Amino acid sequence: RKEVEQDPGPFNVPEGATVAFNCTYSNSASQSFFWYRQDCRKEPKLLMSVYSSGNEDGRFTAQLNRASQYISLLIRDSKLSDSATYLCVVRGDYNTDKLIFGTGTRLQVFP
Amino acid sequence: DTAVSQTPKYLVTQMGNDKSIKCEQNLGHDTMYWYKQDSKKFLKIMFSYNNKELIINETVPNRFSPKSPDKAHLNLHINSLELGDSAVYFCASSPHLLAGEADEQFFGPGTRLTVL
Numbered sequence: 194r195k196e197v198e199q200d201p202g203p204f205n206v207p208e209g210a211t212v213a214f215n216c217t218y219s220n221s222a223s224q225s226f227f228w229y230r231q232d233c234r235k236e237p238k239l240l241m242s243v244y245s246s247g248n249e250d251g252r253f254t255a256q257l258n259r260a261s262q263y264i265s266l267l268i269r270d271s272k273l274s275d276s277a278t279y280l281c282v283v284r285g286d287y288n289t290d291k292l293i294f295g296t297g298t299r300l301q302v303f304p
Numbered sequence: 305d306t307a308v309s310q311t312p313k314y315l316v317t318q319m320g321n322d323k324s325i326k327c328e329q330n331l332g333h334d335t336m337y338w339y340k341q342d343s344k345k346f347l348k349i350m351f352s353y354n355n356k357e358l359i360i361n362e363t364v365p366n367r368f369s370p371k372s373p374d375k376a377h378l379n380l381h382i383n384s385l386e387l388g389d390s391a392v393y394f395c396a397s398s399p400h401l402l403a404g405e406a407d408e409q410f411f412g413p414g415t416r417l418t419v420l
Contacts, residue, residue: 227408236394236411237347278345290335290398291360292409294347 194219197295199281205301210271214298216264216281225284226257228266231297232277240266240279271302307331308412310395316418317385324381325415327395335359336378337396337409338370347394353378385419392416 199216206212218226226243241248243255243264254267264281281295308329317323329336337360338350352360356372367383378395395412 236413238411239408242408280347290352291349293349296344296346 195295196220196293197281197283199295199298201296201298203299203301205303206271208271208273208302208304210302211267211269212271212300213268214266214279214281214300216266216295218262218264218281218283218293220283220285221259221262223262223283223285226255226264227282227284227292228253228255228264229280229282229294230277231280237280237294268300271300273302273304276300276302308395308397308410310393310412310415312415313413314416314418316420318420319385319387321385322381322383323385323417324379325393325395325417326377326379327412328377329395329397329410329412330376331397331399331410332376333397333399333410334375335398335400336372336375337398338378338380339394339396339411341392341394341414343391351378351380385417387419390417390419 197218204212228240229237230240231237241250241255243257247256252269256265278297278299280297283293285291311326335354337352339347341347350364351370353372355375369381372378392414394414396409398409
């Protein structure tokens with residue numbers, strides 16, 4: 194089983210749609226969780242951290258369910274500029290700064 | 305004013321050659337990393353250094369040797385290049401080792417290595 198699993202997509206959605214991505218992780222001792230965004234042929238960039246209580250940043254909402262080892266990202270009112278690959282990222286045990294990346298979910302927003 | 309920079313951006317070379325990729329960060333961060341992103345877009349950590357000290361060394365062939373002359377630089381030297389080494393190599397940095405929940409890793413633009 195992969196340490197971090199995501200549906201690779203692609204998710205093709207019209208502008209204005211709401212889209213949700215899910216991610217599961219295998220290590221129950223994982224401490225920190227993130228969503229990174231990677232545009233085509235570019236480097237990954239942090240989109241948002243995921244906190245236990247869930248958190249929102251504008252049109253983006255992240256949720257964490259530790260019991261189910263599940264992370265989600267919801268994007269409301271999709272824009273063309275949201276087209277990218279969204280990487281679910283988990284930091285391992287408490288004593289490591291090693292980040293484990295999922296393979297990413299590709300989103301394509303069309304007009 | 306680039307935060308994390310890498311050179312070269314593209315590297316095309318023959319099997320068996322030795323090559324180096326350089327990375328520099330001007331963010332004042334303590335920790336730097338090398339990642340490999342393969343053709344399936346899977347991004348995996350290779351090494352991390354904290355203040356010039358090796359912290360993480362994943363199961364990477366010993367043909368790969370990182371070198372950190374100072375905490376702002378982390379270079380990657382690859383000996384005897386193989387076809388399977390073709391990938392995009394990303395350098396990254398973060399403020400501290402054992403970064404807190406909100407600490408972010410900043411990535412360089414990547415070096416696309418093609419081994420022929």
